[in-house]
Amino acid sequence: MRSLFDFHGGVKPDYHKEASAQQPIAVAPAPTFLVVPLHQSIGGMPRPLVAAGEQVRKGQRIGAADGNLSAAVHAPVSGTVTAVEMRRMPHPSGLFALCVVIENDGREVWIERQPFDIHAHSAEQTRAYLRDAGIVGLGGAVFPSHLKLAPGKAGKLDALVINGAECEPFITCDDMLMRERAAGIVRGIQIMRELLLPTRVLIGIEDNKPQAIAAMQAACAGLSGIEVIAVPTRYPAGGAKQLIRALTGIEVPHGKRSTDYGVQCFNVGTAHAIHAAIDLGQPLISRIITVAGNVESPRNYDVLIGTPMREVLALAQPLPDTDRLIMGGPMMGVAMPGDEVPVVKATNCILAGSKNLFPPPPPEMPCIRCGDCAKVCPADLQPFELYWYARARIFGKTQEYHLFDCIECGCCAYVCPSHIPLVDYYRFAKSEIWARETEKEAADRAREHHEFRQQREERDKQEKSARLAAKTAAGRERAAAALASVTQTEAAPSPATEARKALIAAALERTRAQQVTPANTTDLAPEQQAEIAAIEARRAEIREQARPHLPPDN
Template sequence: MADHDTPILQGLFHGGIHPAEHKEATAGRPIRELGVPEVLHVPLSQHIGNPAQAVVQAGDRVRKGDVLGKPDGFVSVPVHAPTSGTVTAVADYPAPHPSGLSAPAVTIEADGRDEWTDLEPHPDFEHLQPGEIRALVRQAGIVGLGGAGFPSFIKLNPGPDRAVDTVILNGGESEPYLTCDDRLMRERAGEILQGGSIIAYTVGAERIVVGVEANKPEAFAAMQEAAAGWPMVDVVMVENRYPMGAEKQLIQTITGREVPSGRLPADVGVVNQNVGTAYAIYRAVVHGEPLVERVLTASGAALAEPANLLVRLGTPIEEVARACGGYTDLGRLIMGGPLVGSALHATTAPVVKESNGLIFQARAEVDGALALPCIRCGACVDACPVNLMPNEMYNLARNKEFERIADYDLFDCIECGCCTYVCPSHLPLVHYYRYAKSEIQAKEREKEKADIARRRTEARDARLQREKEEKEAKRRAKKKASAKEEEGKGESGDAREAAARKAAEKRRSMRGEEAAGPEDATADSGEPSPGSDQQEPK
């Protein structure tokens, strides 16, 4: 247990809220491993970025850890088989998404053997180059397990122009109900720190700071004990204020550095990773295990026995509920926390990498109040941890004034839900911000496509004009060459004609001389010419 005199770092960010925690139902429950279900549905999209592309087909036998889908593009990671068995389908299946729509997934019928594929452990990771570690993390399919789902290998590559000196392991977990990170820190603190050391080695940082929220004294004590032999590690207790677990807010609280708008933590020398992500990186590098399971919190008043469970990815949510004694009077099912999570339509959807919580709220827990007009009370402005003006952004989003809303720094919104939580009119503010962001991004994509089409057209026109000019230049050059050739032919023809005339004259002159020569000779000698007075012999 942490000492009561342990200093608590106060959050340096504006706003924030203190919602009812609802953590008591699971905080005292150790992590329990859920068995492998008979059938698993593994979505090919489980993270931010492009979905993986299937590399298996129905009838294939796979082992635990085999690649089911390969990355598609840079912001993408593979997905792996969570157990051994036979692929029975590669087809659309209900996705754990608020839309309730289906998405491509690989269905596996488990064979009960849970046989691992061939693994390549690297216990002496210091012998690897940072690039090799990033490759291992990507090949293991690791993404942010705090709920963001961003591919972790990208965070581990801050770039040559960014000097990172600090790695923060985020143990804030400030959302209500969730206790999976709390339990992970209590039970596997050493492995988390080993994962943190791999991260620090990869990014070149010399310091690791573990930030634990003040409502987790047991986790704080466990991390301090594990860090006793790590000179580069500091374990600090931070204020219990939502959204302390948000990346920029935790960085500012621990380091005093503020990440500027539109910039990344690496721009201020920090890399931030969730403690669950650090644990997964440790398993991937040291043991060679890809990400095929995760710890999640199953809670809520509708659930009979709330718990912290180690669950295979692709496990139907219904199986998780069954392992917790089932549910009754379900009013709403949320994947993630109640403030930033997604409401799901069915328990047939599977557990994915982003599933840090499954909240089975009873009907009595669901706020069914109707939304009323904004009364401009300013409560949302006071609560916003990013110093935005949520009420103005709401009005602009509702009126589809997307060009104006950008002037209010819409994309700085971290969608924490503080504004929605404090709104006395029960306005779904965050939904409007997400809507506005998606519309703006869609317009930007359309503009980008139009710009690409315009540049292609301009390039084509320029090419055709260039080819036309080159063709005309060749034609003129050929014509000029022909003219010179004709001129050359004309000059040589005149010369030949003059030479021929001269030769002809010479020949005529010679013939004339030959004809006149004998007569002149006879006259000079005084002798008669042949045949003058003589007759030819008969």
């Protein structure tokens, strides 16, 4: 047994995992209509490749990656595109986004599936293939995987960490995937190894999944450099940073690429999806989803992306007092705005909730600074200090106390004896800071435009007066001289103009220097920038929704 590193904090809530892990994964029936959102990953929004009325085959690309930080989306069934329109998203605010609606013809007509020979292609080509196969992180972050399969600045990758920890209560989709499809996962890991050339592969699984550990060990038998490691069961051991820390001792700071620290982390589901794309030529059109909570028969289903959640939920027979749907687990999951929203690549669990199962928290009491939150914070933050400053809207201080290092795991709110919804305060502070930054950027741009215009007007005025001078009766010679001076000004500025320009430049420099840049929003990794961009895009969409609704052109 190798020695493990510990991460700070964490909690041990009731796991509720047994119920959904009793039966094997079942294939959920394909629905009649599927709603496939185009934007299902971090990064650019894919552009639609199909229009209403077109026939599509199963696995056909219907949305093309927008730039490199993006991933394609595909038709999960064969059939007819009935609309490309705005539909409600599985997002707590219920915003709308562009979706391809497909009527299933039930014929399962696949595209031509060709295995992809990675040895016959360059690493760059393989990454592009995975992007076009729509492979994204299936642990919940949906970050395009091809971008993580490139070597980092460190050059050599010490450890490839495969995340099978699955620490969220109720969720067993990774557990069941490892039990039933370990060989596929290991194939996916081998493909990753060829792209990343890591010194070692560490598969981390929480020790409450003995069957998954055994299955993975069996699948890895005879392979060198791969180790299956049981990690102590403690939420959030499955957080990528926490698992990396537990297995390698490396702490990847917020906003930094883990490859730069010689380590990379993928979910087991992602490994399996890579295997399916490379070895079977199947793009990512389905995933394993745990249906649990307030249901008669919790179970894991292999569900087509775009299936309405209502239909998946129905398979597990929700109890009559079910009053909400949560996407994800009870610690970090988000409440759905309705049950018709589609399953997306980020959906690892559909959790039915009720007043009994998840009772509303008792009334919020004042913080007594007991520090229980700090004891359980896996990011080593002082959550109560963040709370005080977020509540007082002193956002600069929240950043000093490393607000953006918060992973929103919910441990602090879970243990708070005053029942303060701490994570809500952090979400609020983060979104306020992002909004302010956007405003400031807009204001900066406006000011630059204004200053530029002033300079131009000044120049125009000079030219005009010069021309006027030329037209006066003062004589050709004087006019010519004046004109020459203007041209000279343009070609080689006179000392006076130059001095003024220097003054302006210096003043601009001063203004720029005085502008305060919030501490930990600089040097954001592409992930965060993309996240911010995505949030801004959602804001824009909400604003769009607020306007009188017009049918979209397409």
